[in-house]
Amino acid sequence: MTDVAIKICGISTPDALDAATAARADFVGLVFFPPSPRHVDGYAAAALAARAGSTIGRVGLFVDADDGLIGESVRAGRLDAIQLHGEETPERVAQVKERFGLPVWKAIPVATARDVEKAKAHDGVADLLLFDARTPKDAALPGGMGLSFDWSLLSAWRGKPGWGLAGGLSAANVAGALAKTGAPLLDTSSGVETAPGHKDPEMIRAFCKAARNA
Numbered sequence: 001m002t003d004v005a006i007k008i009c010g011i012s013t014p015d016a017l018d019a020a021t022a023a024r025a026d027f028v029g030l031v032f033f034p035p036s037p038r039h040v041d042g043y044a045a046a047a048l049a050a051r052a053g054s055t056i057g058r059v060g061l062f063v064d065a066d067d068g069l070i071g072e073s074v075r076a077g078r079l080d081a082i083q084l085h086g087e088e089t090p091e092r093v094a095q096v097k098e099r100f101g102l103p104v105w106k107a108i109p110v111a112t113a114r115d116v117e118k119a120k121a122h123d124g125v126a127d128l129l130l131f132d133a134r135t136p137k138d139a140a141l142p143g144g145m146g147l148s149f150d151w152s153l154l155s156a157w158r159g160k161p162g163w164g165l166a167g168g169l170s171a172a173n174v175a176g177a178l179a180k181t182g183a184p185l186l187d188t189s190s191g192v193e194t195a196p197g198h199k200d201p202e203m204i205r206a207f208c209k210a211a212r213n214a
């Protein structure tokens with residue numbers, strides 16, 4: 001058994017929220033980014049927050065968002081953490097932390113060892129670094145595309161706190177990902193969907209079981 005933390009990202013319906021809670025995920029991700037098929041607005045976020053109560057952590061996901069969107073989403077979703085998944089600088093990360101008084105997770109797009117090296121600029125500023133597969137320049141989304149990267153690039157992070165692994169994770173590969181990286185947190189979205197934005201309760205359950213039994 002492992003005590004790895006689990007985030008199910010892109011939750012947008014009550015059934016998906018219930019499935020993540022039943023599977024004992026630690027966090028759900030609420031995507032406040034209109035181009036995403038998982039996008040939620042303030043009303044939907046408020047309804048999900050009311051349903052969740054204090055049973056599961058809620059991470060709001062933003063892409064180069066302004067303080068207005070972040071602020072209204074924090075209030076509506078009663079967020080526990082803010083995930084910045086755009087090109088936010090360490091200075092912007094610090095500004096968001098100061099402004100909203102919540103833990104800030106910074107997504108680090110990874111394709112090469114240089115990308116991992118560049119993460120050091122955020123280390124000690126962000127509360128958590130989420131290493132995720134870099135998406136193609138012309139991609140519609142900067143994440144949530146089911147893409148993975150070479151996990152061996154993270155070998156220097158093994159045993160360290162304050163980071164997570166994302167990108168193409170599923171029940172089929174999560175044990176291998178944990179064995180290779182020792183990630184303290186795992187994040188999945190596409191890997192628990194039957195189609196973009198359509199979470200599958202059984203896939204959510206299987207992912208959490210595979211991660212915990214790894």
Ligand SMILES: O=C(O)c1ccccc1NCC(=O)[C@H](O)[C@H](O)COP(=O)(O)O
Pocket residue numbers: 009010029031033036037038061063085132141142143144145146147166167168169187188189190191
């Ligand atoms: O999930 C999205 O639609 C999304 C849109 C824009 C930026 C980031 C997005 N997701 C970020 C996440 O934290 C995902 O869980 C992560 O990228 C992994 O996604 P997947 O490879 O689909 O498991």
